[in-house]
Amino acid sequence: MSIAETSAEDALVALHTSLDERRRPEEVAHLVLRVVGGQLGLRDRMTLGWAARTAARWNGWSSMSADFARPIGGARQIDAAARLFELPPGGVDPDDPVSLLDFSARLSESLGAVDPARLDFLRDRLNREDRAAAGIELSKRQYNRRFRVTQRLLAKADRLAVEQTKRQLTMVARAGFAASIERDAFLADPWAGCFVAYLTAKRKLRREFTLSGRDNPYDDIADLLFRHCTADPTTDWWMIAQAHPTPTVLARLTEAQRGELLGRWWATMRQVAALLKQVWTASEFDRATMIVRRGNDSSTWNLLCGAYNAARAAWLAALDAAGSLGLLQASCPGKAMMLIAADLAAWHRSTGGGLHPDVGVWARLPLPWDVLDGTATCTRADVEAACADGGVDPVTSGWTGPRAPAATGVFRPTPELVHGVSIADPLWASVLRAGGAFSGRVTKDSLEQTPIPGDVVVSELPERDGHIKP
Template identity: 80%
Template sequence: MSAAELSVDDALTALHASLDERRRPEVVAHLVWRAVGGQLRLRERRVLGRVARTASRWNGWSSMSGDFSRPVGGGRQVQAAVRLFELPPVDVDTDDPASLLDFSAQLSESLGAIDARRLDFLRDRLNREARTAAGIELSKRQYNRRFRVTQRVAAKADRLETERTKRELTLVARAGFAAGIERDAFVADPWAGCFVAYLSAKRKLRREFTLSGRENPYDEIADLLFRRCVDNPHTDWWMIAQVWPSPQVLSELSEARRGELLGRWWATMRQVAGLLKRVWSASEFDRATMIVRRGNDSSTWNLLCGAFNTARAAWINTLEASGSTGLLEASCPGKAMTLIAADLAAWHRSTGGGLHPDMGVWARLPLPWDVLDGVAACTRADVAAACVEAGVDPVSSGWVRARPAGAVGAFRPTPELVHGVSIADPVWASVLRADGVFSGKPAKDGREHHRLPAGIVISELPERGGQAPK
């Protein structure tokens, strides 16, 4: 069924599903039109209708995925284990790490292992005498094969848990706790639901390769829907606060709700800080510049930084709304800085710019996870002093206060991006992506990338040695 044929209930269901996806804002706007279009005023219909119509560009097709990468379950490993152990059909949720680990424990028990996580191939296998004593009547070869497949099930459980956590934190970094909003609550308040779905879609947009910074996700459509929420005396502000913890939204919550939200953001900040510490300890970063070096896992690091900074900003917002900013006088962890590509850093320098001013603040402060662990002290006064030394306004930059709201943005159709570069249409984008253009790697057949025809790339590109990339 196409979006144009959806009923109001179906449109709301699709909007709720989009909270866990990465649909283009114009597609979400079209669903909003189907859900509440009949209740809009004339001016609102014109504004929303103009945006919703852009969903049909290129017949609604895009070269970019409409979802974040989802972890692959352990079905293949479980099937291999069932076949090798000659088991009857098993009741294992192959998408649940805990269920996979329980299954691995059952397998390891039959192999004489005490702990499913202790499956070192050199240390934990039983020799012939130990197998005989345990009543295991298997040849060495068959025992080894079963031991290895049990290892793979346990290892898959660990990888699946890691990948699920990374995806959850990706959603937190982009849209707060939107993915955890219950369907019944979402459908019960269509205006709040539509606002949450649209703003989430805007915040999930991919980063464009540009020197001008990110656009404000709170645009004219978000503002239209938010004003409807303000006019509704029964608005579910708690649902909106999961995604948009602005001062106005938080002021509508009860003290108990603000306290609950404060605790959730603090717990998220602590969780992500622990993961950042692990990556930091296992890598070599240039803290002064944060330019990517060979061997740096920039994808994981930048994902974690995004989640940490989102949680930190929301935590400070909630502290202010609760009148508890005095806590920052005792402990005020700084932001975490993302890694930057070397060519983008060079582009900044070639245009007369340099490192982002926040980098100087980051370099002057204790690492945020050390502050949260109590290993290092860092107060709001310390952060403010570091901002002054680095030439950064501590308030407008969001280092010590909630960042002030920016101007309402204008809607712009989602560009087709290939590694952050804007491309004229999705067909060209698919061709360039398949050929590895802008990836920083050689063409897949080993040849040099050809210079692109004029008009395909519609954004500026950094230059290397005075020559635009080929």
């Protein structure tokens, strides 16, 4: 069923589902129009309607995924283990790492493993005498096969837990706690639900390769929806605060609600900081520039930085709303800087620019995870001194308080991107992506020998010898 044929009730359910997806904002705007379009004035309806109509570009098709990558469960490993151990199917949740660990522990015990969480093929297998003493009547070959399957099941449980955590933190970085909003609460307040769904869709947009910075996700459509929420005395501000924890929203919560959010964001900061420390320790970063080096896992690092900085900004906003910014005098963990691509950094330098001023502040302060675990001390005075050295306003830049709100953005249709480069249409985007264009790797021979028409790449790019290179 197309969106145009969707009922208002079904459209609202689809909006709730979109909280855990990556739909284009124009698709979400179309669903919003189905839900609240009849309650809008002419001007607001025209604003929302124009955005909704752009969802039909290219017959609604896009070359980009409408979801964040979802971890693949352990169904294949469970089936292999069940066949080899001759166990009945069922009883194990393939998408739950804990369930997989419990299952692997039971299998490990049947193999005589001393520690079910450690299965080293060289050290932990039983020899013939030990198997006989444990009552295991299996040949060496059959025992080894079962041992390897159990090993793979245990490894899958560990990988699944890591990937699920990564996806969860991706959602936190892009949409706060919106993905955890209960369906019943969402359906009970259509205006608040529409605002949260649209704003989070804007926040989930992919970054473009540009010098002009990112558009403010809070645009004219988000603003008109927010104004309707403000005018309604029954608005569920607690739900809105999950995705939009600004001072204006937090001021409408009860003290208990602000305290709960403060605790959740603090816990998230500590969780992400511990993961950042692991990546930092295992890598070699240039802290002074934060330009990517060969071997850096920039994807994982930037994902974690996004989640940490989003949690930190929301924590500061909650502190401010509670009148407790004075606590920063005792401890004020700093931001975490994302890694920047070397070609983008070079482009900045070629146009007379340089590193973002925040990078200098970050380099002057103790590492945030050391502050959070008590290894190092960083107070508000320390942050203000580092900001002064770097020529940064500590308050408006978000180092010691909620960041100053940017000007309300203007909706524009979602561009088709290939590694951040805007492409004229999804068909060309698919071709270029398949050929490895703009990926930083050597392109395939067929693409290298085929010049890209000048009107295919929409965004401005640095040139090499007068020509844009894929």
